[in-house]
Amino acid sequence: MSDHPEPTDASAPPPNVDLVSIIALIGGLYMIRMVWSGQYLTLVRQSSGRWLVLAGSLVTVCAISSLAGFGRAHDHGDGRKRLGVSVTSLLVVVPLILTSLRAPADLKSGAQNVRASTNAVADRSLDHGPIPLNDPVDAVTDITAENLLDRAAYRNGEGLDGVVLKVTGRIARGDNGDTTVVRFVMNCCAADAYPVEIHLGPSSLHIPEVDTWVELVGTYVEVRTENRNVSVVMAPSRIVAIEPPEEPYEIAART
């Protein structure tokens, strides 16, 4: 027996079992739907998909079981209830409603709440070791935005001199109105993602519209630091519009 008997609340209205189970069902279906629709890739890492499916399936099965009369669902609320569940519990349905009204989009640059968590300069005392460069194909080396920033900003451009690089990102406008190519790098989810900005040096190339996904081919010029925001400057030799990648975020190499 417990040392501390559970409190009882005789005045609380009897729980509406079906509503608790229905809310749980909606929460479970939200997780499954996000993976089914692929929308989860705008929010979390691809590897989170299996956990969402697993968690969503467990909750869905439990909710359906309860609706079928197996295992009575209780809202462990605080007694201030409408319809037999606490008001707070009803908020579980909010993500499903919001994503039904409007599909989530991946983060865009140029907003303070993006820079908010990311305007720091990486700690130079931490020697991560360089992220390896890919072997060149047709004299062009694929490089991630994270690797480019890491080498440019913290390794004096190690391995970048004279190398023709190809990096994927989205066209954006920098603070000064100049054109940039931006790619967000994610550790865990979009809430901790940070943008890597690549400024384009002078060129006569056609620049696709803002928000267009592109492959930028060019050479590294310099690193630029403004208000502790670190960005990279490249001299473009080719900018090709591409289909949006399946995963809009780069996954940080060291997570």
Add this chain to the structure above:
Amino acid sequence: MIAAVLLWGLVVVRSLLGRGSSSVAWQNAFTMFLATTTQALPFLVFGVALSGAIAAFVPPTWVARVFGSSPLSVPVAATCGALLPGCECSSVPVAARLMRTGGSVGPSLAFLLASPAINPVVLVSTAVAFPGRPEVVVARAGASWLVAVTVGLVWRGQPQPDLRVEPHDHQPHESKLAVFVSVVNGDFVYAGGFLVVGALATTAMRTIVPVGWVDGAALHTITSIAVMAFLAVVLSVCSEADAFLAAAMGQFSLASRLVFLTVGPMVDIKLILQQRAAFGARFTRRFVPLTLICAVVVSTMIGEVLL
């Protein structure tokens, strides 16, 4: 909660109707809210599933023995936290279930505070984020464990929190599986609601509070500690990812970043709301300040010694 919901109403309206550059921030807020919720939900389900398993399959006598009233059970419970490989969203329903199933309040709270900070996943991610600096991992584990044990011991003599009402006791004739299903549904719905509120509040803070001001604070020891503690509470970053954010905050000293790593898994907006959901407002009003002060003091001292 009402403020968070109202702020979020503004976010939704702006993101649905807004056009032009200013709407980008609101659209990002929309994404961040959903990302925070979606990332945390599997961990929450893991926690409520474990809670259901404890309720259904673990004898109360066993829980009472391991998480009993002996002073030794507090450090034992904190060490047991290493066995729960999740983030802070998992630990609240588990700790509440331990108390319901016969565990004493001190050990249960020690488990609550320690598990998000000292489990293997978090420590490995810390080691990866701070390569070649094993002392950061040791300092994080040591500070978190010490805070958990200290708060657990302080709370040993305190009354048990006002655990949320479960309208009906589970009946003896209910099968173990039926109890499991019942607890998973009930805990998920109630804790999930507070997770949503916490994600709303966190996103609203990130969108409203200008963060450029933190750079100046990094120059002074006291302000850098205060700012890192504040950021830990406001940003509510998952404990499995917070080390990478801390590693990038190179303008702050390692000691102040240890404060960030210690406070975050124990006191943050969405966690406070979940604790309030599980243990009641009266408990949270005392528990949160005690934990925050203890975490700041202990991590500052350990940081100054080890880092």
